Amino acid sequence: MSDYFVIGLDIGSATAKAVLVDNEGKKCAYAVRPTGGRLVQSAEDVKKEVLSKTGVVEESVKAIITTGYGRDIVQNKTKSLTEITCHAKGAYITMPDIRFVIDIGGQDSKAILLESDGQVGRFEMNDKCAAGTGRFLEVMARTLGIHLDEMGDMALRSEKCSKISSTCTVFAESEVISLLAQGEEIPSVVSGLCRAIAERVYGLASRVGITPPIMMTGGVAKNKGVVSWLSKVLKQELIVPEEPQIIGALGASIIGLEWVKKNNETMNKITQNI
Amino acid sequence: MGLDVNDLFHLFTKVQDDLYYFAKKAKQGGEKIAGFLCTYSPQELFHAGGYFPVRVIGGEGGTPLADQWLQPYACSFAKSVLNLGLTGDFSFLDLVVFSHTCDTMQNLAEVWRRRVEGIPVIIVSTPNLNAGEIALTYLKRELVRVKEEVERISGDKITDERLLESMRLYERHRNNMNRLYQLRQANPSLMTGTEMFVVVLSSFLMKKEEHNTLLEDLIKTLENVPPQEIKRPRILVGGSVCQAQGFIQSIEAVGALVCNDDLCMGSRSYVLPPVPQGEPIDMLAQMYLSRIPCPAFHKPGYDPAEIYIEKVKAGNIDGVIFLQTKFCDPYAFNYPYLRKRLEQEGIPSLLLEVEQNQPVPEAFRTRVEAFVETLNNR
Numbered sequence: 001m002s003d004y005f006v007i008g009l010d011i012g013s014a015t016a017k018a019v020l021v022d023n024e025g026k027k028c029a030y031a032v033r034p035t036g037g038r039l040v041q042s043a044e045d046v047k048k049e050v051l052s053k054t055g056v057v058e059e060s061v062k063a064i065i066t067t068g069y070g071r072d073i074v075q076n077k078t079k080s081l082t083e084i085t086c087h088a089k090g091a092y093i094t095m096p097d098i099r100f101v102i103d104i105g106g107q108d109s110k111a112i113l114l115e116s117d118g119q120v121g122r123f124e125m126n127d128k129c130a131a132g133t134g135r136f137l138e139v140m141a142r143t144l145g146i147h148l149d150e151m152g153d154m155a156l157r158s159e160k161c162s163k164i165s166s167t168c169t170v171f172a173e174s175e176v177i178s179l180l181a182q183g184e185e186i187p188s189v190v191s192g193l194c195r196a197i198a199e200r201v202y203g204l205a206s207r208v209g210i211t212p213p214i215m216m217t218g219g220v221a222k223n224k225g226v227v228s229w230l231s232k233v234l235k236q237e238l239i240v241p242e243e244p245q246i247i248g249a250l251g252a253s254i255i256g257l258e259w260v261k262k263n264n265e266t267m268n269k270i271t272q273n274i
Numbered sequence: 275m276g277l278d279v280n281d282l283f284h285l286f287t288k289v290q291d292d293l294y295y296f297a298k299k300a301k302q303g304g305e306k307i308a309g310f311l312c313t314y315s316p317q318e319l320f321h322a323g324g325y326f327p328v329r330v331i332g333g334e335g336g337t338p339l340a341d342q343w344l345q346p347y348a349c350s351f352a353k354s355v356l357n358l359g360l361t362g363d364f365s366f367l368d369l370v371v372f373s374h375t376c377d378t379m380q381n382l383a384e385v386w387r388r389r390v391e392g393i394p395v396i397i398v399s400t401p402n403l404n405a406g407e408i409a410l411t412y413l414k415r416e417l418v419r420v421k422e423e424v425e426r427i428s429g430d431k432i433t434d435e436r437l438l439e440s441m442r443l444y445e446r447h448r449n450n451m452n453r454l455y456q457l458r459q460a461n462p463s464l465m466t467g468t469e470m471f472v473v474v475l476s477s478f479l480m481k482k483e484e485h486n487t488l489l490e491d492l493i494k495t496l497e498n499v500p501p502q503e504i505k506r507p508r509i510l511v512g513g514s515v516c517q518a519q520g521f522i523q524s525i526e527a528v529g530a531l532v533c534n535d536d537l538c539m540g541s542r543s544y545v546l547p548p549v550p551q552g553e554p555i556d557m558l559a560q561m562y563l564s565r566i567p568c569p570a571f572h573k574p575g576y577d578p579a580e581i582y583i584e585k586v587k588a589g590n591i592d593g594v595i596f597l598q599t600k601f602c603d604p605y606a607f608n609y610p611y612l613r614k615r616l617e618q619e620g621i622p623s624l625l626l627e628v629e630q631n632q633p634v635p636e637a638f639r640t641r642v643e644a645f646v647e648t649l650n651n652r
Contacts, residue, residue: 069636084644085651108637120648125641 004062006260007050008252009077010086011035011043011070014106014134014219018046019249020054020061025093025257029053030246039070065256067248069107078256083248084112084123090251091215092118094241099211102201102230102238103248104220106134111205122208132200134220136169140193143173144186155191155225160184162192172196194225195233202233215239217247282492283469286476290519294366296480297328301366306428309364309393311355311382312373313543314400314568316417316558321482322432322440323424325369329478329539330355331517332631333363343385349601351516352382354631359390367393369427374399375570376604394427396420404563404573413559421555437554447482450489451544457493459534459589463502467509467532471519474540504531507649510585512536512612513597514569514605515630521597524634528643529650530593534585537597542566569604578608579615586621592649594623595642599630622649 002022010017012035019030031049035042043066051058063078071080083103091101092114101112107130113121130136141148162184166172172193179189197220214236220226221244231238241247288295297307308325310317317327332354340357358364370393372383387395399416401409421432454473458464473492477485509530511518516539522532535541542565549561566581567573582594594616598605609625616623624645626638 069640082640082644082647084640085647119651120644123641123644125637 004060004260005054005056006063006065006253006256007047007061008086008249008254008256009043009047009064009066009068009071009074010083010246010249010252011039011066011068011074012083012105012107012219012248013069014138015245016042016046016068016070017246017249018043018050019246019253020050020056021250021253021257023257023260025254027250027253028056030243030249032245035070039073040075043070043074062260063256065252065259067252078259081252081255084110084120084125086248086251086255087217088112088114088120088251089118089255090247090249091217091241093250093254094247095213095215095239098213098215098239100205100208100214102205102214102216103218104133104197104201104216104226105218109133109201109204109218109220111201111208113208113211124204124208126200126204131168132197134218136172136197137193137220137223137226139169139173140176140190143176144180144189146186146190149222151190151194152222152224152226154187155194155223156228158185158187158191160188160191161195162188164189164192164196166196191225191229194223195229197226198229198233201230205234210234210236212236213239215241215247217241217244219245221245279465279492279495282488282495283472285488286472289476289479290472293331293333293475293479294328296484297326298366300326300481306368307366308369308371309367310371310373312371312375312379312568313538314373314375314562314565315371315398316420316562318437318440318444318558319417319421319424319432320369320371321443322437323421323428324430325424325428326481327371329516330364330367330370331478331539333358334631334633337631343389344382347601348378348382349599350630350632351599352378356382356386356390359386359393364390364393369394369396369424371395372397375568376602378601379570396423396427400562400571402571404565404567404571405575409563410559413563414555417555417559434554437558441549441554441558443482443486445549447477447486447489448544448546450486450493451477452546453493454489454496455534455541455544457496459585461499461501462508462531462533462589463504464496464499466526467511468519468523468526470532471522471540475517475519477544478539506531507592507646508533508590510534510536510582510589510591510594511597512582512594513628514538514599514602515597515628517630518597520634521626521628521638524639525595525642528639528646530642530646533589533591536566536581536585538568542568569602569608579612582612582616583619583621586616586619592622592652593645594621595645596623596625597628598625600627622652 008019016035020028029050031046066074066077066080067086087103091098103110109126112123115121216238221240306325308320308327309330311330320327337353337357339360340353401412507530509532
């Protein structure tokens with residue numbers, strides 16, 4: 001067994017994610033749970049889950065790095081970092097030649113340009129509201145009376161795609177209702193919603209400067225309809241990692257590992273000098 | 275004197291609790307107050323006419339009364355100021371001065387004139403082309419007209435002697451502020467950006483006579499403070515916000531140090547070439563035309579990017595943060611060029627669109643924090 005471990009915690013608006021890596025940066029376990037209103041509790045829960053999955057004891061965890069909008073409220077953290085830095089790192093570790101990351105989470109979307117060494121170059125973030133994010137899809141699923149997880153396949157299978165001009169969650173909801181009243185099929189509306197998100201993200205991404213290869217991360221990357229529409233509007237294939245939701249937590253854990261190693265080196269130097 | 279830096283700051287910070295603490299106190303003492311919305315208003319003329327000029331600044335909160343009269347694309351500064359006018363918050367003003375800068379300011383002046391009762395309005399028309407003989411002749415004529423209007427309203431003659439005296443007072447104040455900017459550029463550890471902006475804010479809301487005394491004490495104290503090592507990334511803020519303090523505080527809370535600015539309520543009002551000699555009105559007109567121009571104006575040969583690049587180099591600045599008020603077209607027009615030039619120079623920058631009447635949003639903090647993280651990793 002490894003000497004020590006590091007945990008990355010990504011406490012998002014919709015879900016809390018934890019990744020546990022060993023001292024060589026190998027991912028040993030991950031956990032994803034809904035955040036709800038209890039940020040601190042959900043952080044504790046996902047942390048316990050990765051520990052119990054691996055049988056690692058808390059004493060051998062050398063660092064806990066937090067990210068996500070709940071990053072500052074988590075107790076006993078080594079340090080906190082923004083999602084932008086962590087998603088960039090997570091994407092770079094997963095695939096070192098990645099130059100661009102599109103992260104769509106529960107309440108925000110981000111476009112990040114990576115330098116060739118994996119450092120963040122430029123970035124943009126949605127600033128108006130939850131338009132074009134996971135929350136938008138959640139609200140629409142509820143309006144349509146379908147499950148969030150069905151949306152992706154439904155959109156992919158639909159031959160038609162309804163025109164939805166508004167990405168404001170409230171306005172789009174009434175647009176959806178009037179489309180249904182006009183007799184539009186649900187799959188066509190779902191496909192239209194996915195396109196609306198893709199077009200919004202396109203605007204964000206072009207402000208940063210679209211540079212392939214592009215990776216998509218965050219919970220919404222699990223929706224195949226959004227991914228498909230996004231690759232159409234970006235005219236690029238998107239790389240979606242196996243677990244797009246945990247890329248931020250993975251990045252946090254790797255940054256934590258680098259931090260531990262740097263500290264160890266400094267300690268060694270001091271000890272040698274003594 | 276015996277005042278230490280903290281005591282001095284205590285005097286400057288009076289405006290934080292109530293922006294118009296000094297203005298209201300003077301009003302109670304029987305003085306006349308002139309509110310100006312733009313730094314192209316010739317404050318010297320109003321001072322010479324017996325007024326205490328203070329800058330009209332918006333506040334935090336919704337703008338339901340102003341929304342009745344202004345379109346949704348008017349900026350938050352215009353809306354907030356008009357709303358406070360309509361609620362009677364500016365009833366202590368004896369005069370309000372508008373300048374013709376951007377379209378919103380021009381229209382705001384007319385809306386204000388019709389809707390806010392009881393305060394006479396003076397509009398100063400500054401030529402959009404800030405150079406050449408015609409512009410100078412035009413502005414001189416305009417300043418004479420404004421002078422006569424002030425005399426008519428106050429019933430008091432503004433003599434050349436009084437105007438020159440006011441101009442000397444304002445020049446001394448500009449020199450003091452300029453000196454403070456220089457000291458901080460050479461030694462940013464002297465104070466935080468948040469503290470610097472308390473001084474800047476108070477400079478627009480206190481009597482110049484009193485502010486000069488405080489500034490001169492502060493400068494004397496700071497001149498002898500040795501520099502300390504700074505580990506935080508150094509930031510220059512530029513943009514179109516009037517009350518930048520909350521944003522600057524937020525930028526510094528995530529571990530950066532705001533070292534300099536290119537803001538109207540900041541260095542742009544104080545970094546001026548020396549005033550040439552001549553007739554008072556002539557000097558005044560030349561001075562206003564020789565300023566670093568407001569983004570709403572045009573000056574042939576003036577390159578807005580040069581100011582940024584020069585300040586970045588002189589102050590070892592690590593990154594630039596643009597605080598752009600939403601719907602501020604004149605500044606938005608400059609931004610793509612500024613960003614391109616900074617990129618060419620290898621200077622990282624971040625654009626943040628802000629509303630002046632709202633508290634600093636969470637997304638603002640995340641972006642600034644991410645920007646600071648990238649600067650730390652460089």
